Amino acid sequence: MFFLGMLFTLWIGVSLGLTFLTHMYEYWIILWVFLGLIAGIIFDILFALIFIEIGARTNPKSKFKVFVLRNALKLAFMFYHIHVTSEGLENVPYNTPFVMYCNHKSMMDPAAIYIEINRIVSAIGKKSLWGFWPMNHICKCFGALPMDRDNDRQAVKDMLVAIKAVKEGMPMIIFPEGGIKSRDVEEMVSLRAGAYKLAMKAEAPIIPVAIMGSSEIAKKKRYQRKDIHIIFHKMITKEEYQDKNTTEVGTFVESLINEDIRKYEDK
Known part of the structure; x- marks a missing residue:
């Protein structure tokens, strides 16, 4: 989930940079890529915090929640x-x-x-x-x-x-x-x-x-x-x-x- 959000917002940043700033210097495109990366990280942190808050209040036997948690753990283990x-x-x-x-x-x-x-x-x-x-x-x-x-x-x-x-x-x-x-x-x-x-x-x-x-x-x-x-x-x-x-x-x-x-x- 983290990497998907980061890649998605990175893609948006690059697309906007290429669309609106092609007439400017290349470092503006680099700036958009950097901002897209930061936005992706912020998005994923906010998503994780919201999910944890909601998950703490929902039924522990929820199959959907278990599915999300298990795959999030798999991704974390892969990352480390x-x-x-x-x-x-x-x-x-x-x-x-x-x-x-x-x-x-x-x-x-x-x-x-x-x-x-x-x-x-x-x-x-x-x-x-x-x-x-x-x-x-x-x-x-x-x-x-x-x-x-x-x-x-x-x-x-x-x-x-x-x-x-x-x-x-x-x-x-x-x-x-x-x-x-x-x-x-x-x-x-x-x-x-x-x-x-x-x-x-x-x-x-x-x-x-x-x-x-x-x-x-x-x-x-x-x-x-x-x-x-x-x-x-x-x-x-x-x-x-x-x-x-x-x-x-x-x-x-x-x-x-x-x-x-x-x-x-x-x-």
Whole structure:
């Protein structure tokens, strides 16, 4: 969308310059090209801000909004030379709510998953992301839900809201490490058992997700290509975990994710 707007207004600037200023010096045409470029950038920024504002107020299950957001993310990843591949997409059900538990090494992780799965999905993020504009509107635009890690009482309330959303049919992405704990290794290095209450209380299937390569994103240079690979593990049904507690489920999911990461790194 950004590049289309920029090219469109650039074309207008060039056309006007050639039409009305051909009798003048060449630097006037260069000026029109420059003004067209600036106008294109301003147009795209305004369009993005308006879309974010409207998107924050509309239904997170809107298929049109999801289509626009997914393609905007694809364009952003292309611009920053981030290439995403995946395997196991057949393990992601289309009509069943689920909870994805993933290792977390970069702020790009939820966006990479959002691009790869062809369905509506929400996510849980740290509450501080909702504390400033436009990040709070971007989170609302994606239908994300806040989780207060510093206030146990509020965290319980936030978890109940997320459980209700899953029960009502909204798939959810959560990073059970409780933030980015280490970028030195791809594996999960921390376990917050309480995060698994989301799936267990909602009686939803669990999909372990291993993300490789995103730990290098923060270190990459602007034009350096980076690859992210995602493995969607086979779904764990309610019947498979219903006799376990949250710590046992968390340990099991963590072992599956780390095993997938080690197998991928050994290839």
